[in-house]
Amino acid sequence: MSKVFICDHPLIQHKLTYIRDVNTKTKDFRELVDEVATLMAYEITRNIQLENIQVKTPVATADCRIISGRMLGIIPILRAGLGMVDGILNLIPAAKVGHIGLYRDPETLQPVEYYVKLPTDVQERELIVVDPMLATGGSANLAITALKNRGCVQIKLMCLIAAPEGIEAVQKEHPDIDIYVAAIDDYLNDHGYIIPGLGDAGDRLFGTK
Numbered sequence: 294m295s296k297v298f299i300c301d302h303p304l305i306q307h308k309l310t311y312i313r314d315v316n317t318k319t320k321d322f323r324e325l326v327d328e329v330a331t332l333m334a335y336e337i338t339r340n341i342q343l344e345n346i347q348v349k350t351p352v353a354t355a356d357c358r359i360i361s362g363r364m365l366g367i368i369p370i371l372r373a374g375l376g377m378v379d380g381i382l383n384l385i386p387a388a389k390v391g392h393i394g395l396y397r398d399p400e401t402l403q404p405v406e407y408y409v410k411l412p413t414d415v416q417e418r419e420l421i422v423v424d425p426m427l428a429t430g431g432s433a434n435l436a437i438t439a440l441k442n443r444g445c446v447q448i449k450l451m452c453l454i455a456a457p458e459g460i461e462a463v464q465k466e467h468p469d470i471d472i473y474v475a476a477i478d479d480y481l482n483d484h485g486y487i488i489p490g491l492g493d494a495g496d497r498l499f500g501t502k
């Protein structure tokens with residue numbers, strides 16, 4: 294079974310409070326999401342592989358460690374996932390970015406893939422799928438399936454806020470995927486909003502409504 298990590302660092306929780314606040318304006322909302330994404334990237338990369346090297350300091354030789362193994366890829370689910378990309382790139386500038394676009398079919402209410410553009414070496418990379426809100430889990434599940442269908446094996450999911458229903462759905466369909474969140478909220482309402490949540494993440498990031 295996949296693990297769920299709650300990133301409960303005080304800085305993340307402090308910033309999340311302002312992200313939730315209805316009075317936080319678009320510019321501040323965007324900056325706060327960016328900052329929280331950076332802090333969460335710090336947590337999510339805690340176990341990446343290191344290798345030993347030696348470097349010469351001005352006075353001696355030092356036994357040191359550098360990152361080795363797989364390079365990273367960031368996969369935002371359009372459009373709200375875009376708001377978390379730069380924050381992760383601040384910490385991991387060499388990561389490549391792939392995009393997955395999904396829309397909700399008005400008849401079936403199921404997410405449908407309309408755009409997938411991935412780095413050519415995506416199968417070799419450790420991937421972080423990002424979407425601020427894990428609501429029903431439908432979009433995250435479809436995005437992860439799209440990656441697996443293209444040969445990707447190392448995938449993590451990173452969201453700001455999750456509903457219990459979304460976590461359960463992802464764990465059911467993708468029991469191999471670890472999920473990183475800043476908070477798990479109470480429930481999904483009848484309109485698919487996470488309660489208490491933060492409203493529509495895409496609208497708040499991009500100032501649309």
Ligand code: URA
Binds near residue numbers: 373486491493495
């Ligand atoms: N997507 C959002 O942007 N907000 C929610 O509460 C649920 C899904």
